[in-house]
Amino acid sequence: MAAAEHAAAASGADALDTYPLLVGKQDNTTLTGNLLAHVWARPDKGWLLSFMIALSGSGALVLAITVTLVEGIGAWGNNIPVGWAFDITNFVWWIGIGHAGTLISAILFLFQQRWRTAINRFSEAMTIFAVMCAGLFPLLHTGRPWFAYFMFPYPSTLNMWPQFKSPLIWDVFAVSTYFTVSVLFWYLGLIPDLASLRDASKSPIQRKIYGIFALGWRGSGRHWHNYKVGYLLLAGLSTPLVVSVHTIVSFDFAVSLIPGWHTTIFPPYFVAGAVFSGFAMVMSWMVPARHFLGLKHVITMRHLENMNKIILATGMLVSYGYLMEHWIAWYSGNRFEWFVFFNRATGPYRGVYYLMLFCNVLVPQIFWFKYFRTSIPWMFIASIFVNIGMWCERFVIIVTSLHRDFLPAAWDMYYPTWVDITLFLGTIGFFSTCFLLFLKFIPAVAVSEVKELNEELQHRPAPVTVVTGA
Amino acid sequence: MEHAAEQHGHAAPVGKTYVLARFETGEALVDACYKVREKGFESIDTHSPYPLHGGDEALGLGRSRVPRIALAGGLTGMFGGYLMMVYMNAVNWPLNVGGRPPHAPPSFIPITFETTVLLASLSIFFGLLTLMRLPQPYHAAFELEQFRSAVNDGFWLSVALPPGSDGKDATGLVSQLGAKEVSTVKESVE
Numbered sequence: 001m002a003a004a005e006h007a008a009a010a011s012g013a014d015a016l017d018t019y020p021l022l023v024g025k026q027d028n029t030t031l032t033g034n035l036l037a038h039v040w041a042r043p044d045k046g047w048l049l050s051f052m053i054a055l056s057g058s059g060a061l062v063l064a065i066t067v068t069l070v071e072g073i074g075a076w077g078n079n080i081p082v083g084w085a086f087d088i089t090n091f092v093w094w095i096g097i098g099h100a101g102t103l104i105s106a107i108l109f110l111f112q113q114r115w116r117t118a119i120n121r122f123s124e125a126m127t128i129f130a131v132m133c134a135g136l137f138p139l140l141h142t143g144r145p146w147f148a149y150f151m152f153p154y155p156s157t158l159n160m161w162p163q164f165k166s167p168l169i170w171d172v173f174a175v176s177t178y179f180t181v182s183v184l185f186w187y188l189g190l191i192p193d194l195a196s197l198r199d200a201s202k203s204p205i206q207r208k209i210y211g212i213f214a215l216g217w218r219g220s221g222r223h224w225h226n227y228k229v230g231y232l233l234l235a236g237l238s239t240p241l242v243v244s245v246h247t248i249v250s251f252d253f254a255v256s257l258i259p260g261w262h263t264t265i266f267p268p269y270f271v272a273g274a275v276f277s278g279f280a281m282v283m284s285w286m287v288p289a290r291h292f293l294g295l296k297h298v299i300t301m302r303h304l305e306n307m308n309k310i311i312l313a314t315g316m317l318v319s320y321g322y323l324m325e326h327w328i329a330w331y332s333g334n335r336f337e338w339f340v341f342f343n344r345a346t347g348p349y350r351g352v353y354y355l356m357l358f359c360n361v362l363v364p365q366i367f368w369f370k371y372f373r374t375s376i377p378w379m380f381i382a383s384i385f386v387n388i389g390m391w392c393e394r395f396v397i398i399v400t401s402l403h404r405d406f407l408p409a410a411w412d413m414y415y416p417t418w419v420d421i422t423l424f425l426g427t428i429g430f431f432s433t434c435f436l437l438f439l440k441f442i443p444a445v446a447v448s449e450v451k452e453l454n455e456e457l458q459h460r461p462a463p464v465t466v467v468t469g470a
Numbered sequence: 471m472e473h474a475a476e477q478h479g480h481a482a483p484v485g486k487t488y489v490l491a492r493f494e495t496g497e498a499l500v501d502a503c504y505k506v507r508e509k510g511f512e513s514i515d516t517h518s519p520y521p522l523h524g525g526d527e528a529l530g531l532g533r534s535r536v537p538r539i540a541l542a543g544g545l546t547g548m549f550g551g552y553l554m555m556v557y558m559n560a561v562n563w564p565l566n567v568g569g570r571p572p573h574a575p576p577s578f579i580p581i582t583f584e585t586t587v588l589l590a591s592l593s594i595f596f597g598l599l600t601l602m603r604l605p606q607p608y609h610a611a612f613e614l615e616q617f618r619s620a621v622n623d624g625f626w627l628s629v630a631l632p633p634g635s636d637g638k639d640a641t642g643l644v645s646q647l648g649a650k651e652v653s654t655v656k657e658s659v660e
Contacts, residue, residue, distance in 0.1 A: 173588075216607050240583075244587075
């Protein structure tokens, strides 16, 4: 602890903050060196092994997609009444994971939270890959994905326009806008770092390739002038956008008349859940990445602890959502509504329900204690549990609400087929493949922003010494 | 470029010439920037790995035009999106869904919001590229190998010389202001 305090004082951090934002005395030259080092390094065995596993997962995804396209969605376990199952569960889970990226990059940017700087690039990349995985599921679930363009408003010879009163069409617009804006925001933030890669590279090929993507950026003051404003505005636009996306996803359910779905609490409850699961996913990746990429001096315990606090806060919001859902189901006096919740806790899917409660309500409570907030193994394990718990939550919401509807004669069970499971695991593989490639070829930390932060920290007035006693 | 060449009566197009000077810190660069402008050099620029504190004022830049571009894009998206839905679902092909009116404002809000954000963001991104004149694969400053530090750890001042100037006055001035390295680069013209 004494060493950490000393380091904090040395880097000019707040005297009350135990952990510094940047460890050690850094300057622009050392930061260029150590933040780009992992891009220049040859991939080690660990990376190659993980990449092979991830690539096999992507292969499995291709296989499962092929089976789905050849056989149709009859290859899945979906039936009537359970028309939405693994597909939509996975869609909502993935899109929720993406939300942490936008939250970190945009909302924390607007609040001028300086600890966001080291982790924004990382989580924005996660957003993009997660939305790619998410988009796949509704696309496949249409059954004929080659006609997916029917959902966009274009002057068709069929004289057919989209039906804009449907939340499913709102979803098309929300998710495609979210993906586009996330990519623009990410790429805009990357341009200075791509230029940095271009000009720090040793080989002419690297210089050429990074040069193409850097668009000729030369750190011009006239460029920065507009760039800063543009970046701020994009952050400002992304903030309501991220809230709108999961709100609209929740409308897919809330606008329907299915007991268990037709609930006004859904929009805020879904957004909180999205941030909760997204932060957990960022944590699950960041803990190993900062270790293997040598980024412990910029992604410090301060970042991890702050993230754990957000996981705790959003976990409490999600728990409150559960509480209200159940209370309203009872208080409404609607017997179908009450039955859904009773069935969740006592019906055939109760195991998933209790796993959800354990992972999302109980597990985050450990983060009340500083020991757990600052313990690497504990936070890693907890983040995995939260990921599982949030997947279970979506499964519970979707499948248990559908499988026993108004008429007992129409009740049925849903069991996933191997295609369902392979599709889900395949998207995890695809996500990991993209992420590992990102970690290999692009700086995982926003280099120019960290340099600016370093400059700011060094020019901050020395912390006021508090004299206690006499 | 060609325009400038015609004006000064040269037969072949002549590239611009820049004096590039590296300073030790961002503050030194900002100070130098003010002083160079005082001496009458208006066509100057700074190059730094991150935005300089007070850099905009030092270069004499006014308000950015990006917010107005964003507003224009956002308004286009908002009205365009809403009117698109009204036209498609209420005018061109009135669609009765569950007895709701064909023009149903509450149902049109979510997509109106999304198209607003989409067009505002696209106009910010492409507006920025236009204002910054990127992508620009070639710039005279890239002729100087040492200038590669500008995006990593160097703080550079560039002064575009007026045609016909040999750059001695600018070079002398920046050296006097404490530049660590001074070079003159000439744009290569085919």
